[in-house]
Amino acid sequence: MSSEYDILIVGAGIAGSSLAHALSQSSVTPRRIALLERSLVEPDRIVGELLQPGGVAFLNKLGLQGVLEGIDAIPEHGYAVVQDDRIVHIPYPDGREGRSFHHGRFVQGLREHARRANGVDVIEATVNELVEEEGTVVGVRATRSNGQEKEVFRADLTIIADGCFSNFRSVVQGPSARPSTTKSHFCGVVLKNAQLPMSQHGTVVLVHGHGPVLLYQISEHDTRMLVDVKNPVPSDLKTHIITKIMPSIPTQLHDPIHTALSSGRIRRMPNSFLPPSPQSHKRGVILLGDAWNMRHPLTGGGMTVALSDVYILSQHLNKVNDLRDWKQMKGILDRWWWERKGLAATINILSVALYDIFGADGECLSVLQNGCFKYFERGGESVRGPVSLLSGTAPSTSLLAYHFFYVAFYSIWVLFAHPRPIPAPCTSRESHMNGTTHSNGNGDVHIDDKHLDTCIMQMPSVLDYPRLFWLSGRVFWTACIVFGPLLWTEIRWW
Incomplete structure (x- = not known):
């Protein structure tokens, strides 16, 4: 059996579903698009539940703003960062607004918009392999959910968006494929009727000696709690959370946490990092979303990058006459690579750098964490600049470097000038x-x-200065070895 399409999209998640809708708007010619997904049942994940203001803006540009309606999504106006019972308010700039929601409801809304788009077939099928002819991918071989025989779906262009556990990443990327690295795991539960320190604000709790805790409301009565647990994950997670993590969490959340831990299972998700690399190894196929590029989910920037990628790529593909002209397609991939770089590189670097500081594994990182918190306490541009980067509204790696090293030097100043x-x-x-x-x-x-x-x-005395000068050098060096390699992952292909 064989089916013919102009474009095949493997994976009906956030990237795949939104791209199917965007590509149906082609200004050149109507296209037949197949969106293949192993299971169209509402997905149940513990990440991908907070969309930053930058992501909301791209959702609007794609004409998908209606997806946020009718899913009990919660407006988000910024963050509250908690450290040792101190709270600093970090509002989004210029009254911008993010949204938080149950991941599955959001994905189902995107799938419904794709299903209603002109020329799009949403098909429940498991993709088994790519089909190649003379070194060019010409489609996939898949098994429909209601059948047993493999069927060939042919297309001029195949787009792989099958998520962080992609089965085809190494096939598409070839020798340049890099395995993702897992820095930690998010362990998540849903709290019922919890009262956060600041309503309609995400809460970040800094825990001494452990990874941070994220809390944000995902519906009227549900609040997601994500506990970052460094590898190896303890076998008794409930005891770990109660004894090691909960003392740092505001007391009004203790009862909902106890109830959630006693009544439900703790779910895990690896926090992976996968820098992007140029896509030119194999003709006829493109990687998209987490199948190609992942960052730590601490900053909630993954969906923003995905929707940005979809918007930029669809703008180019919708103007192409012949998707089989790979010389033209390579030019599009190059332009997409550069146009996405500002936002994607900023969010990628920020996510891991901020995690290293908020996770504070060691004396120097603890100094940076304390300095970062005190930097936020200054208010003004010390809050506006970083949260503009975090929210995806200021795609600038130079601005990121400015604030990161400002925090490093300010952390050193704090060593000498603060009690x-x-x-x-x-x-x-x-x-x-x-x-x-x-x-x-x-x-x-x-x-x-x-x-x-x-x-x-x-206050430190003069006798403390020799040790503090030595510590200052180590702190600055730590800042360099945190930021430098991350920057290199983004510029090494320039």
């Missing part, structure tokens, strides 16, 4: 149950695994 916690023995030791914190008014409270110690805030 630091000095451990002091408690007048009376109190055990802590379930991570509950206490304060006796003498300073910040620190919890270890056995007992409470109070910390007295004290």
Whole structure:
């Protein structure tokens, strides 16, 4: 059996579904498009639930703004960052608004828009392999959900958008394919009727010695909690969250967390990083979305990059007369590569760099984390600039480098100019149950695994300067080795 199309799209997720809709708007000629997906049942994932303002803007440009209606999506106006019971407000600039929602409802809305688009067939089928003729991909071999025989779907252009666990990434990229690296896992639960520190704001909790915690409302009664757990993942996640993580989380969330942990399973998702590389190895096929480029989900920028890629690529493909002219297609891929670079590189670098700082694995990164929090406390451009980058509304790697190294130097300044916690023995030791914190008014409270110690805030003395100068050099070097390799992953092909 064989079916003929102009374009095949493998994967009806966010990138694939939105691209099918966008390509149906071709200004050159009506096209037949097949959107193939293994299962059209509503997906159930714990990431891809917060769309930054930049992503909302691209959704509107694609004519898909209606997808956000009728799915109980929540407006998001920025972030609240929590560290040691201190909260700093980070609003989106210029009144911009993001949206958060159940991932599956959003995807089903995109699929419905694709299904209603002119010339698009949404087909439930498992793609088994690419079909090649004389070194050119001419389609795929797939098995429909209601059949047992493999069927050949032929097309002038095949686009692979089958997600982070792509089966075809290495086939398309060939020798240049790089395996994704997993830095940690997000472990997620849904909290019922939880009250966040700031309504309609994502909450980021910085946990000493562990990865950050994200919380954001995804429907009227549901709030997603994602706990970043570094590898290897503990076998008893519930105990790990209760004893190691919950003491740092605002107390009004403790009861909903206990209820969620006791009544439901904790789901996991690997936090992977895959830098993009040029696509010119194999004719007739293109990679898109997480199949090609992934970043850490901490910043919620993945859907923004995907929708940006879809918008730019569709603008070029909709003007092409002959999709089989690979010389012309290579030119389009080159233009797409450069036009996407500003936004994609900014979000890719920011996601991993911010994770390294918020995860603070070591003394130097802890200094950077503390300096970053105090940098946000300054307000003004110290908040507006970083959140413009985070929200996908300021696609500029130079602006990112400016603020990143400003944070590094400011962190060094904090070492000398701000008081630091000095451990002091408690007048009376109190055990802590379930991570509950206490304060006796003498300073910040620190919890270890056995007992409470109070910390007295004290300015560094001249005697501390030699060690602080040595630490300052290490902190700056750490900033360089965090940012430099990430920048290289984006510019190495220039």
